Amino acid sequence: MLRQLRWKSLLAIIVIVGVAAAALFVPDYRIPGIGDRGSDDVLGLRLGLDLAGGTQLIYQAGLEGEAPTEEQMEGLVGTITRRIDRLGVAEPSIQQLGDDRLLIQLPGVEDTQQAKDLIGQTAQLEIVERVCEDALCSVFEDRPSGLTGGDMARAFPSTDQATSLPVLSFELNRDAAQQFAVMTQRIYSTNAPRTDSPDQLAFVLDGEVLVSAGVESPITAGVGIIRGNFTPEEVRQLAIQIESGRLPVDIEEISSSLVAASLGAQSLEEALIAGGVGLLLVLFFMAAYYRVSGLVAGMALVCYIIIVLAIFKLIPVTLTLAGLAGFVLSLGMAVDANILIFERLKEELQIGRTVQLAMQIGFNRAWPSIRDGNVSTILIALVLFFFGSGSANSAVTGFAVSLLIGVLASMFTAIFISRNLLGIVAASWLRRSARLFTPDAGTRDTRDRPAPAGGNG
Amino acid sequence: MRVASYRKLFFAISALLVLLSTVSLITFRLNPGIDFTGGAAITAVYETDVSSSRVSDALTAAGQPDAIVQQAGNNTFFIRLGILELDERDDTGNVVRRGDESRVRDALAGVGPVEIGSFDSVSGIIGAENVRNATIAVIVASLVILLYVTWAFRRVPSPLRYGVAAVIALVHDVFIVLGVFSVLGETINLEVNAMFITGVLTTIGYSVNDTIVVFDRLRENVARYTNATTRELVNLSVRETIARSLNTSITLIVVVVALLLFAGPAIRPLLYVLLAGVTVGTYSSIFIASLLLVSWDEGEIGRFWRRVRFRRAAA
Numbered sequence: 001m002l003r004q005l006r007w008k009s010l011l012a013i014i015v016i017v018g019v020a021a022a023a024l025f026v027p028d029y030r031i032p033g034i035g036d037r038g039s040d041d042v043l044g045l046r047l048g049l050d051l052a053g054g055t056q057l058i059y060q061a062g063l064e065g066e067a068p069t070e071e072q073m074e075g076l077v078g079t080i081t082r083r084i085d086r087l088g089v090a091e092p093s094i095q096q097l098g099d100d101r102l103l104i105q106l107p108g109v110e111d112t113q114q115a116k117d118l119i120g121q122t123a124q125l126e127i128v129e130r131v132c133e134d135a136l137c138s139v140f141e142d143r144p145s146g147l148t149g150g151d152m153a154r155a156f157p158s159t160d161q162a163t164s165l166p167v168l169s170f171e172l173n174r175d176a177a178q179q180f181a182v183m184t185q186r187i188y189s190t191n192a193p194r195t196d197s198p199d200q201l202a203f204v205l206d207g208e209v210l211v212s213a214g215v216e217s218p219i220t221a222g223v224g225i226i227r228g229n230f231t232p233e234e235v236r237q238l239a240i241q242i243e244s245g246r247l248p249v250d251i252e253e254i255s256s257s258l259v260a261a262s263l264g265a266q267s268l269e270e271a272l273i274a275g276g277v278g279l280l281l282v283l284f285f286m287a288a289y290y291r292v293s294g295l296v297a298g299m300a301l302v303c304y305i306i307i308v309l310a311i312f313k314l315i316p317v318t319l320t321l322a323g324l325a326g327f328v329l330s331l332g333m334a335v336d337a338n339i340l341i342f343e344r345l346k347e348e349l350q351i352g353r354t355v356q357l358a359m360q361i362g363f364n365r366a367w368p369s370i371r372d373g374n375v376s377t378i379l380i381a382l383v384l385f386f387f388g389s390g391s392a393n394s395a396v397t398g399f400a401v402s403l404l405i406g407v408l409a410s411m412f413t414a415i416f417i418s419r420n421l422l423g424i425v426a427a428s429w430l431r432r433s434a435r436l437f438t439p440d441a442g443t444r445d446t447r448d449r450p451a452p453a454g455g456n457g
Numbered sequence: 458m459r460v461a462s463y464r465k466l467f468f469a470i471s472a473l474l475v476l477l478s479t480v481s482l483i484t485f486r487l488n489p490g491i492d493f494t495g496g497a498a499i500t501a502v503y504e505t506d507v508s509s510s511r512v513s514d515a516l517t518a519a520g521q522p523d524a525i526v527q528q529a530g531n532n533t534f535f536i537r538l539g540i541l542e543l544d545e546r547d548d549t550g551n552v553v554r555r556g557d558e559s560r561v562r563d564a565l566a567g568v569g570p571v572e573i574g575s576f577d578s579v580s581g582i583i584g585a586e587n588v589r590n591a592t593i594a595v596i597v598a599s600l601v602i603l604l605y606v607t608w609a610f611r612r613v614p615s616p617l618r619y620g621v622a623a624v625i626a627l628v629h630d631v632f633i634v635l636g637v638f639s640v641l642g643e644t645i646n647l648e649v650n651a652m653f654i655t656g657v658l659t660t661i662g663y664s665v666n667d668t669i670v671v672f673d674r675l676r677e678n679v680a681r682y683t684n685a686t687t688r689e690l691v692n693l694s695v696r697e698t699i700a701r702s703l704n705t706s707i708t709l710i711v712v713v714v715a716l717l718l719f720a721g722p723a724i725r726p727l728l729y730v731l732l733a734g735v736t737v738g739t740y741s742s743i744f745i746a747s748l749l750l751v752s753w754d755e756g757e758i759g760r761f762w763r764r765v766r767f768r769r770a771a772a
Contacts, residue, residue, distance in 0.1 A: 122550035254580040263574035274719040278712035343701040369673035373666035387594040395651035
């Protein structure tokens with residue numbers, strides 16, 4: 001019964017580690033409903049800019065006293081994303097950091113200046129008159145109307161009173177209303193005689209058309225709506241983008257970092273070599289000191305590394321140097337969990353217990369300290385994550401994330417893999433010689449022990 | 458091994474180390490990197506032979522007379538600059554006057570064909586914020602550990618003592634690591650940067666884990682030998698866990714030393730912190746955290762405070 005359970009758990013270990021290894025060693029694949037995983041880097045892991053090379057910029061928005069609103073930040077992200085797309089960067093990342101900051105990551109970009117010039121430009125909103133050549137308006141000419149973002153009072157999502165459908169509402173400044181009236185009158189007039197090619201009104205941000213529409217009636221009061229086959233979210237997005245061009249938020253660079261691909265590759269290579277050498281030393285030490293259990297721990301550690309890296313790839317976690325440091329610490333904790341178990345195991349063997357019983361008791365005694373040590377590390381990782389995110393220091397966040405994943409995985413390895421592998425060894429012929437596990441079985445020196453207070457704890 | 462009998466020796470050693478760290482921190486200070494002060498750091502790799510004085514001269518001409526230029530290997534230079542002036546822009550955001558960054562780049566390129574390996578620039582705002590966040594993180598982490606250890610040891614008599622002892626050991630470790638770094642900052646010009654903070658945090662994690670292992674054994678022995686004194690129990694627990702403590706530390710130290718031999722300059726500061734942190738963390742979990750419990754149990758801490766207060770009142 002017990003033996004059967006052991007073999008079942010061995011099977012479970014093989015399946016888990018096998019799946020993790022497949023996830024790790026297959027370079028790239030698609031997980032249905034979740035997305036693509038993998039990259040061109042080592043093992044398909046996602047590498048941070050300090051390892052892969054590229055430019056990272058952090059901007060502070062709305063420096064002049066006034067904090068930007070959520071919508072303004074969203075508009076800013078949209079505007080900058082559109083500009084970056086024009087740079088042709090593979091997998092750029094533009095995210096909001098805290099309330100009023102932007103983190104822009106541009107893998108592979110080494111011309112920081114060009115990126116900064118593009119990002120630093122103020123968003124330009126224009127209202128243009130689109131003169132169409134045919135009914136579908138597939139051929140057209142955009143004529144600037146002279147009206148810009150500065151002439152608009154606001155743009156906001158609302159609902160059409162007649163149809164209850166989402167529409168985009170906008171208002172112009174009083175000074176611009178007259179010019180807008182003339183322009184919409186002109187566009188409208190193309191509707192009646194030339195229904196085959198009605199002209200349109202378009203809002204253009206940074207040279208890109210956000211929305212264009214025909215004119216159903218001249219807008220004389222400077223207040224209008226745009227109907228379309230919009231979802232509420234589309235209308236909200238449109239309003240945010242028009243607002244971002246109407247009232248651009250000031251941004252100022254507060255941090256910029258460029259790492260050349262060559263330097264990143266060098267750091268990565270050094271880290272890999274150092275990690276490999278470190279791992280070999282640990283494995284050698286464990287096998288020399290703890291003998292058979294050390295070999296078991298070695299297997300558990302290799303499984304551990306495969307599982308953690310597979311999780312990094314699946315989530316996916318972007319690996320930076322700081323993240324690697326967090327991983328190394330969690331690796332140290334995983335080694336420590338094994339050492340804790342083995343020291344207990346040795347103790348139990350020294351007082352003359354059988355290998356099988358010693359393993360069971362050894363694990364049970366080691367568990368509370370593994371649990372408490374790991375939980376306290378998890379708490380520290382959470383504190384770091386909390387203080388690291390939101391601020392500009394992504395190194396601390398990266399460290400915290402990989403430490404958190406690493407420690408959780410290390411608890412899993414200790415409970416599931418190390419214990420079951422040890423159980424299997426204990427059930428095999430190896431159990432006949434306690435000396436395969438410790439050189440001094442059954443030789444425990446008990447002189448210094450205080451007398452037990454009746455009963456055994 | 459009867460460590461508890463020698464506790465005054467260990468306390469004296471720690472007091473001395475903390476004192477030396479304080480003196481060193483006051484005299485040498487830490488050598489803050491751009492992550493904390495703001496400023497710029499550049500790695501420039503020249504394709505031809507170039508002297509560091511030519512690089513310095515070019516930077517001075519570009520308006521950076523305070524640039525620190527360090528040669529690191531063949532035609533590779535580490536350059537430290539103050540906070541850079543940004544590009545000046547007009548209302549539409551077009552650049553009307555180039556800032557320091559492009560002037561510095563032009564100056565470096567003027568010396569010879571060069572590859573900019575890395576160019577980091579941090580504003581003063583971020584620097585101040587990083588200092589604040591790091592300090593808060595260490596304090597909050599300590600409080601969380603205090604609460605957690607007290608809770609985890611709730612079945613032992615006076616669990617708060619365990620929490621306090623663990624945090625004292627932790628603060629002791631952080632302090633000594635800072636002291637070591639102020640010396641390294643003075644001697645080999647090592648900078649305190651974001652990587653350093655990660656290293657200190659790692660040390661905290663390691664130190665607490667190590668302390669908990671000793672305390673866990675104590676917790677077990679307290680339940681088992683109800684007639685024994687704290688002193689006896691601490692002696693026994695330290696003896697029973699010392700093999701594990703040393704093995705774990707040696708494993709980690711071996712790995713860190715291996716990393717030091719192979720790894721590049723980017724993670725070297727982190728490795729120095731780890732080396733110092735793991736060493737002092739092991740020491741404090743064995744000789745400080747658990748021995749504080751003995752002193753507390755035997756009323757020494759109360760006596761010590763009374764004496765300090767008495768002296769203050771007398772002065």
